[in-house]
Amino acid sequence: MEDQIYASLIKGVRKPKHKRALFLCGAAGTGKTTTRNKFIHDANLKTTYVMLNFDEIWIQLRNHSNTSEIYERIVKRVISEGYSFVYDGTCRRTHTILNRMSYLKTQGYEITLGIVYASLDKVLDRLEKRTYQPLKLDIGKQIYYHVTSSIEKIMKSDIPDEVFLYDNTLQTKLIFHRKSKKVYCNLDNSKFYFDVSEYC
Numbered sequence: 039m040e041d042q043i044y045a046s047l048i049k050g051v052r053k054p055k056h057k058r059a060l061f062l063c064g065a066a067g068t069g070k071t072t073t074r075n076k077f078i079h080d081a082n083l084k085t086t087y088v089m090l091n092f093d094e095i096w097i098q099l100r101n102h103s104n105t106s107e108i109y110e111r112i113v114k115r116v117i118s119e120g121y122s123f124v125y126d127g128t129c130r131r132t133h134t135i136l137n138r139m140s141y142l143k144t145q146g147y148e149i150t151l152g153i154v155y156a157s158l159d160k161v162l163d164r165l166e167k168r169t170y171q172p173l174k175l176d177i178g179k180q181i182y183y184h185v186t187s188s189i190e191k192i193m194k195s196d197i198p199d200e201v202f203l204y205d206n207t208l209q210t211k212l213i214f215h216r217k218s219k220k221v222y223c224n225l226d227n228s229k230f231y232f233d234v235s236e237y238c
Contacts, residue, residue: 040108043098044115047088051121054085058122059147061139061198063129063189064154065182066173067161069206070126076210077152078124080202088116088123117145129153130184132191139197151198153189155230156207158182190232203234214238 062077064070078087092109099105116123129135139149156164158179165178193201203214205228214234215222223238 051086053120054122057147059142060124060150062126062152065185067164068154068156070154073154073204073210081150085122088121090123091126132188149198150200152202154204154206160207186231
């Protein structure tokens with residue numbers, strides 16, 4: 039089953055000369071999936087890529103007890119074989135994410151970070167209406183608070199080459215972009231997990 043999933047993920051994906059790793063992070067219910075295409079477009083990812091999303095793989099392995107281990111092996115295999123990829127997850131285990139980003143740098147990857155925010159009331163409303171990838175509201179709250187308290191650590195690190203922040207409370211809105219020394223800010227009435235104005 040693992041080999042079948044891996045084969046489906048890399049189908050039609052070419053190994054690029056210039057490797058890109060895009061990390062799309064945010065609490066469950068913030069709208070990462072709906073923001074994904076805009077993030078990929080904004081990041082100017084022109085090469086084909088592997089989509090790495092734990093929930094999507096979990097659905098295929100619904101009755102498997104080692105889903106996390108299988109997912110991790112797939113991620114490592116994608117990296118070792120040199121594919122560009124988009125990693126879509128909460129990223130609440132910031133230490134693990136930062137270690138992975140650091141390793142990717144040693145493997146010649148350019149790192150792009152996207153973080154998606156939505157207000158807690160909007161997140162809970164979305165989770166309550168979800169039929170695909172259902173999640174209990176109390177768990178959704180825990181994830182939200184965990185992401186709120188930890189996600190800035192990734193933002194503060196000097197590992198990502200480029201950073202995009204989105205407020206997706208009403209619709210996807212880019213509120214911050216940083217690449218090299220160039221910074222773009224559009225904070226009009228927008229909120230986030232942390233005070234973005236400190237980076238503007």
